[in-house]
Structure formats: structure tokens, C-alpha cells
Amino acid sequence: MAKRKVRNLLALALLGVLSERPMHPYEMASVLRERAKDTSMKIQWGSLYTVVQNLEKHEFVRATETTRQGGRPERTVYTITEAGRAELVDWLSELVERPQHEHNSFEAALSLVGHLTPDRAIELLRQRLWTLDADVDNITRSLRQMVEEFNFPRVFLIEAEYRLTMIRAEADYVRALLKEITEGSISGIEGWHAYHRDREAPKAEH
Amino acid sequence: MAKRKVRNLLALALLGVLSERPMHPYEMASVLRERAKDTSMKIQWGSLYTVVQNLEKHEFVRATETTRQGGRPERTVYTITEAGRAELVDWLSELVERPQHEHNSFEAALSLVGHLTPDRAIELLRQRLWTLDADVDNITRSLRQMVEEFNFPRVFLIEAEYRLTMIRAEADYVRALLKEITEGSISGIEGWHAYHRDREAPKAEH
DNA sequence: GTGCGTATACTCGCCTACGAATAATCATCG
DNA sequence: CGATGATTATTCGTAGGCGAGTATACGCAC
Numbered sequence: 001m002a003k004r005k006v007r008n009l010l011a012l013a014l015l016g017v018l019s020e021r022p023m024h025p026y027e028m029a030s031v032l033r034e035r036a037k038d039t040s041m042k043i044q045w046g047s048l049y050t051v052v053q054n055l056e057k058h059e060f061v062r063a064t065e066t067t068r069q070g071g072r073p074e075r076t077v078y079t080i081t082e083a084g085r086a087e088l089v090d091w092l093s094e095l096v097e098r099p100q101h102e103h104n105s106f107e108a109a110l111s112l113v114g115h116l117t118p119d120r121a122i123e124l125l126r127q128r129l130w131t132l133d134a135d136v137d138n139i140t141r142s143l144r145q146m147v148e149e150f151n152f153p154r155v156f157l158i159e160a161e162y163r164l165t166m167i168r169a170e171a172d173y174v175r176a177l178l179k180e181i182t183e184g185s186i187s188g189i190e191g192w193h194a195y196h197r198d199r200e201a202p203k204a205e206h
Numbered sequence: 207m208a209k210r211k212v213r214n215l216l217a218l219a220l221l222g223v224l225s226e227r228p229m230h231p232y233e234m235a236s237v238l239r240e241r242a243k244d245t246s247m248k249i250q251w252g253s254l255y256t257v258v259q260n261l262e263k264h265e266f267v268r269a270t271e272t273t274r275q276g277g278r279p280e281r282t283v284y285t286i287t288e289a290g291r292a293e294l295v296d297w298l299s300e301l302v303e304r305p306q307h308e309h310n311s312f313e314a315a316l317s318l319v320g321h322l323t324p325d326r327a328i329e330l331l332r333q334r335l336w337t338l339d340a341d342v343d344n345i346t347r348s349l350r351q352m353v354e355e356f357n358f359p360r361v362f363l364i365e366a367e368y369r370l371t372m373i374r375a376e377a378d379y380v381r382a383l384l385k386e387i388t389e390g391s392i393s394g395i396e397g398w399h400a401y402h403r404d405r406e407a408p409k410a411e412h
Numbered sequence: 413g414t415g416c417g418t419a420t421a422c423t424c425g426c427c428t429a430c431g432a433a434t435a436a437t438c439a440t441c442g
Numbered sequence: 443c444g445a446t447g448a449t450t451a452t453t454c455g456t457a458g459g460c461g462a463g464t465a466t467a468c469g470c471a472c
Binding site for chain 1: 215298299302310312316317322331334353359360361364369373374378395
């Protein structure tokens with residue numbers, strides 16, 4: 001499979017909105033912000049305009065109009081091309097079909113957690129768990145509201161349900177891990193304690 | 207909290223290995239590759255050298271020696287500084303304490319899956335599920351081997367156990383989603399079907 | 413002993429991402 | 443009616459990320 005000409009995921013979202021109707025970049029951002037209002041994905045302005053330019057360079061979109069409202073900066077309206085629609089479907093298919101090993105910072109942190117003392121790790125994990133549980137509550141509540149109060153069809157909510165599922169799974173994992181560390185039932189824990197005792201001893205000796 | 211001077215997660219891993227002993231960049235890469243052999247995180251050479259330079263610029267590491275073996279390129283050995291150790295612990299603490307909303311490509315894809323036909327989506331999700339289940343099997347097996355055959359302490363495996371948990375959760379979610387789509391029990395599905403029927407109709411009409 | 417594949421070790425330059433800066437207009441509140 | 447802040451809309455400079463490329467040395471087969 002040939003490499004994607006434009007790799008930034010923002011480009012996928014842009015192709016998504018442009019497949020509905022032509023827009024100028026700022027409008028694309030507004031639409032995205034509206035749709036994903038809860039996640040409040042902070043729009044990165046630099047990326048937005050760069051990515052649109054890249055999409056144009058590779059002919060996935062085409063500038064079809066420039067208008068001007070009063071004395072405001074000129075607006076360039078972009079339209080998706082056939083190649084753009086094809087790219088959207090193809091890219092989307094690939095992302096759904098193949099799990100990508102995305103590098104997750106918590107996973108990285110866990111692999112290095114030995115550099116913290118066990119006590120400190122417990123403290124931090126408790127804090128994380130608290131936040132995760134709060135997140136789960138919030139998302140659950142807003143999802144319920146969307147469905148029950150506003151009759152929002154669930155097909156439009158699957159990405160939020162997915163997110164909820166994953167956060168809940170992480171919370172459960174952290175809860176179990178905390179239990180094992182505090183109870184000392186995870187193998188190798190004495191080594192972890194010992195490592196940090198040895199490193200502190202010399203200082204205490206002074 | 208001030209922004210991190212070096213943001214690339216690779217830097218965290220490098221500080222991790224350097225906290226054990228001084229090394230030259232290529233050696234850091236080898237050690238990382240060895241440790242994370244299963245995830246086979248493809249070492250990105252450009253990033254490696256850039257990141258080490260950045261770490262040096264901000265005085266988290268210091269070049270302490272340059273040696274030469276035969277006619278090979280010169281090797282520069284880097285040593286972690288006190289500031290570097292502090293950064294490692296501080297950064298690590300932050301990553302453990304606060305869940306970051308990392309942007310996941312499957313989540314993005316799900317939010318745009320309406321652009322695929324339901325039938326195609328089902329097909330792709332089945333393929334994904336198959337891969338996820340296979341991944342679960344592989345990780346489970348290698349974890350069991352590590353613990354039972356090699357007596358590897360579990361504290362060194364928590365990141366793998368975490369990953370396993372998350373993949374399993376994703377697999378369960380995809381399984382449930384597939385059931386709901388194929389059975390048509392998810393609200394809004396007629397709209398999804400209708401949308402694609404309408405788009406194909408004109409072509410069929412021709 | 414010579415040829416070939418692999419391991420060692422790094423450099424270079426392009427492209428991308430990003431966020432601060434700019435700048436005009438609109439809403440609003442006293 | 444004039445000041446203040448929010449909204450609309452984009453540009454630009456720069457730091458960072460990455461992958462292809464380079465170059466030597468080592469090991470092993472034949």
C-alpha cells in the first residue's frame with residue numbers, strides 16, 4: 001500500500017466535512033468544533049491551513065472560489081475532488097480494518113515507572129484513577145442525555161461510546177494494579193522497594 | 207506547569223536508559239530495541255539523533271566522551287545530568303498522574319464511519335476484530351511464557367499487561383458494535399442505510 | 413582470500429506541525 | 443457613541459520529526 005500523501009489525521013476530518021459541501025478553512029474548523037464540542041479538540045490553526053494546502057497540492061481538494069466580506073481577509077473556498085473522496089474512503093477503510101500500534105504515553109510511563117518509588121507511584125496512580133472515574137461519570141451522563149433527552153441516534157455516538165469503553169477499561173486496570181502494588185502481591189515488588197532503598201541510603205548516611 | 211523543553215516521548219525513554227549508565231546514541235537505540243522487542247517499535251533514526259541533541263541543548267544530558275573503534279564513525283557518549291534525572295521523574299509523574307486525551311486514529315475513524323456503507327463497515331470491523339483477537343492471543347501467550355518459563359517478575363511487565371487489557375477491551379467493544387450493526391439494533395441505522403442508498407441510486411438510474 | 417550480507421554509527425535536508433501574531437469586524441454595555 | 447472583548451480569518455517563522463542515504467567494519471561461506 002502506497003504511503004499516504006497527507007498523513008495528519010486532521011486531513012481526514014477535513015475531507016469528511018468537505019465531502020458534505022465546499023467550505024473555507026475557518027468554516028471547516030467551526031464545523032469540526034461544533035461536532036466534537038465535548039472533546040474540545042483545540043483547533044491548531046497552523047496545522048489547519050498547512051493541511052488544507054497539502055490537500056490542495058495533492059489534488060484532494062481544489063480552491064473554487066475566493067470571496068470577500070467587507071474588509072475582512074479574503075476567504076478561499078475549497079471543494080473536494082473525486083480523488084479526495086476516494087482518499088477519504090480508502091484511508092477510513094484502512095484505519096477501521098487495521099489496528100495501529102499507536103504510542104500511548106501512559107504505556108510508555110508504565111514501562112519506566114520503576115524510576116519512581118513504589119509509594120510515589122501509588123499516590124500518582126490513585127490520583128489518575130480518581131480522574132478516570134470522574135471522566136467515566138461525565139461521559140456516561142452526557143451520552144445518556146444525548147440519547148434519552150435529545151433522541152440523538154446512537155450511530156452518531158459510537159466514537160464516544162468507544163472512548164467511554166476504553167477509559168473504563170483503563171480505570172479497571174489501574175484499580176487492579178493499585179491493589180496488587182499496595183498488597184504487595186505482584187511479583188518483583190521487593191526488588192523495586194530495595195532498588196529505591198539502596199539509592200536513598202547513601203544520602204541519609206551523609 | 208511550564209512546558210516541557212523536549213516533548214518527544216522518545217526523550218523519556220532515552221532518559222530512562224541513560225539513568226542506568228552513559229551510552230552513545232546507537233547503543234541507546236539497541237537497548238531500547240532489546241527491551242521492547244515485541245512491540246518492535248521501529249527506531250526512527252532521525253528522531254533519535256535530533257532528540258539527543260535537544261536533550262543536550264537543554265542540559266538534561268552531557269557529552270562526556272568521544273571514542274573511536276577502528277575506522278568507524280566517532281561515537282559520542284552521553285551522560286545524564288542531575289537536571290535530566292529530575293526531568294525524568296517529573297515528566298514520568300505527570301504522565302502517570304494525569305490521563306492525557308491522546309488522539310487515537312480508530313476513534314477518529316469511528317467518528318467518520320458514516321462515510322462508508324454499513325456493509326463495508328461490517329466487513330472491515332470483522333477483519334479488525336480478527337486481528338485484535340490474534341493480538342490478544344499472542345500477547346497472552348508471551349506474557350505467560352515470560353512469567354512461567356522465565357520467572358520474569360511481573361512488575362517489569364505491567365506495560366504489556368496494560369496493553370493487553372486495552373486491546374481486549376477494544377476487541378470486546380468491536381464485537382458488541384458488530385452485533386448491533388448486523389442485527390440493526392443500534393438507533394439511526396436506517397438513516398445510515400438510506401444515506402448510501404440515495405447516493406448510489408442516481409448512478410444505477412443512469 | 414574475496415565476495416556478500418549484516419551490524420555499526422551517524423548525517424543531511426526536506427517536510428510538517430504548530431502557535432503566536434495580526435487585523436478587521438461585530439456585538440454589547442453603560 | 444465609544445471602549446472593550448469576542449469572533450472571524452489568515453499568515454508566518456521556526457523548531458522538530460523523520461527517512462533515506464552514507465560509510466566503514468565485521469563475519470562467514472565457498
